[in-house]
Amino acid sequence: MSVSKSHELAQFVSQTSFDALPSDVVHETKRILLDSIGCALAAGGQLKGRAGIEYAQLLGGMDSTATIFGSSQRSSILGAAFANGELINALDFDAVLPPGHVSPYVLPGALAVAEAEGSSGKQLITAIAIAHELANRFGKAMDYIRDVRRGEVTMPPVLGYTSTVFGAAAAIASLWGASEETTRHALNIAGAISPVNSHRSWLEHTPVATIKYTMAGPLVHSALTAAYMASLGHRGDPNLLDDSEFGYPRFIGTSRWQPEALTAELGQTWSFQRENSFKHYPHCRALHGLLDLLGETVESHSIDPSEIDEIRAWGEGHVERASWLTNEISDPVDAQFSIAHGLSVGAHRIPPSKAWQDEDVVFDAKVAQLMGKVVYARHPDWVEAMVTDPAARPSRIEIDARGETFVAELRYPKGTNTDDSLGTADDDLFEKFRVNAMGVLDSEQIEHCIATAMSLETVEDVSTVLKEFGRKRG
Known part of the structure; x- marks a missing residue:
């Protein structure tokens, strides 16, 4: 009997520890985290940011478990995760990684859960790395906006970033130390309740929808729901990723499905850290x-x-x-x-x-x-x-x-990783964070946040770190 793709993915998630991560994976993971939070700090004045924060208050009520970046308000896990997803993506200043944008979808749930659980820096780094690797692999398995087939540019009728829901759910399961079985169910539930891939519609119509290509908050909630439901005993479809006629590829609308990309050398070869590009402009x-x-x-x-x-x-x-x-x-x-x-x-x-x-x-x-x-x-x-x-x-x-x-x-814009270039140097990324955080955090907080994020593996309880990314002291 063949092993299902979700079984292989769940095995990777449950068996991957910090010690198994290559050093460049650890480094890029910390850079992605710092940059994403910086983008969120700068976005409180934008519609997506403001609306996300206000909606978080409806979701969270009086619950103040988790940090909303750049805000004096706190919220529940669900509330903070929703708001932070919207904030990270509001300026379109966040990093790009195939299938497109990944961090606004996979980070917020993991960060809220890590803060609530008091996870260690090593646990959080591991979860974030897993999330980005899986999201990148799904991007390679499905229709992609920059696909070329037989020498011709193709634009599939359905495409988008919602496959990031698998990475987002995996990160939460990793932080919980969930069993392989629970993780497998979480992944299969995530795929079954994934938001639709509406990106192509968004591309073709003006004025553009302000929720953009895929609204971050609802996808973050889908991942959290999947992880919680699996932990509470719900069972996912075991054949979700293996049935191309009735499973995930069909109902998500992809015309290209290459499942071997999901698991080839999984756990041995990591690629997201080489393919991630940081943005130097708040523009596409x-x-x-x-x-x-x-x-x-x-x-x-x-x-x-x-x-x-x-x-x-x-x-x-x-x-x-x-x-x-x-x-x-x-x-x-x-x-x-x-x-x-x-x-x-x-x-x-x-x-x-x-x-x-x-x-x-x-x-x-x-x-x-x-x-x-x-x-x-x-x-x-x-x-x-x-x-x-x-x-x-x-x-x-x-x-x-x-x-x-x-x-x-x-040939290559700033921020591109090539064989000859890191892409964005650490110092340039730190300066971008300073610019984004200016007026939200004081100068001492800004430097402390940079230093702490880049030494996150030494932190015993990340809740103390994440709280620093709220508003100015006093």
């Missing part, structure tokens, strides 16, 4: 190479936005969709994905931070005027690069100004 990652080029060009040549006659940009082909091509900006979420708006803000040399989504910037008349001078097309090397080097995002920019044309090109 597809535009980051162009933003790198634009920023360097206008800075080095002291080009004022008023001097620009036209910006011609070549980048990723899959962004030729309504949500990216829109020039109609009615909300900061529209601005997070609009190619023209992002390049216009970049040309104004506003340092990347939550300021990019302040209403004064989003609706600035000068930004709007320059948007009308942006022309976008698919880079001619884009498909070939995706086939041969998936980390590559070839980008080219031409700026007409002062009677001249300024030209720049690159």
Whole structure:
């Protein structure tokens, strides 16, 4: 009798300890945690952040078990987890990892449970690493927004990030030290109650939904529900991941299902730490190479936005969709994905931070005027690069100004992990955290949080650490 995929995954979750983690996995896990919390700290003024915090109060009542990042309010495990998922993703400043965004979905439940349980730093690192590895593997097994088949770019009718629910549920089971059987049921229940993959619909319609591609809070709750129900005795479908006709692949809507990606060398080979990329701009990652080029060009040549006659940009082909091509900006979420708006803000040399989504910037008349001078097309090397080097995002920019044309090109945006580069250096990541935490934590807290997060394996009780990521003292 063959062993089910969920059995193999559950075995990996229940048998993986901190001592089994490679050093680069531990390091990247701590970096992801710090960066994600920083993104949450900066997002309290955004709709997703505000609404998440208010909803947490409805969910939690008087319960103050867990921290809501950047807020003086606390909530229950369910309340804090919901709010923190929304906060981490609100600015679209959080890291990207196939299948897309992962951290806003897999971190919040684990953090709330770890705080409530008084888990050790080693336990939390292990749970976060497991969550990201499983989420990345599911991303490789299913339809993906950057898929190329037979040399052609494909955009499946159904895709999204909801398969991260498996990693999210696994992290909670890991923190509890759940048995292999309970973990297996938690994973199978998680798949059965996963939110739908609505990303493709979101891409095609404007104005874009402010809940974005997959709302974090409900997915976080699905994972928590799955883990709790398994612990309370519910049984999941044992064939969920093994039946392509009636199981998870069919009802989640993926046309590509490669289950071998889920378990190949599982526990021996880790990949998320090499494929994770930190964002240097609070804007869709597809535009980051162009933003790198634009920023360097206008800075080095002291080009004022008023001097620009036209910006011609070549980048990723899959962004030729309504949500990216829109020039109609009615909300900061529209601005997070609009190619023209992002390049216009970049040309104004506003340092990347939550300021990019302040209403004064989003609706600035000068930004709007320059948007009308942006022309976008698919880079001619884009498909070939995706086939041969998936980390590559070839980008080219031409700026007409002062009677001249300024030209720049690159292959990898900042934050990309390659054989020759770590991607984002620790010092750069720490500075991003400082910028995000400014005005929410005091300077002493900020430095303490950086130091503590990066030595998390020495912490006996992470609740003391997580409480530090609330509001300023006093």
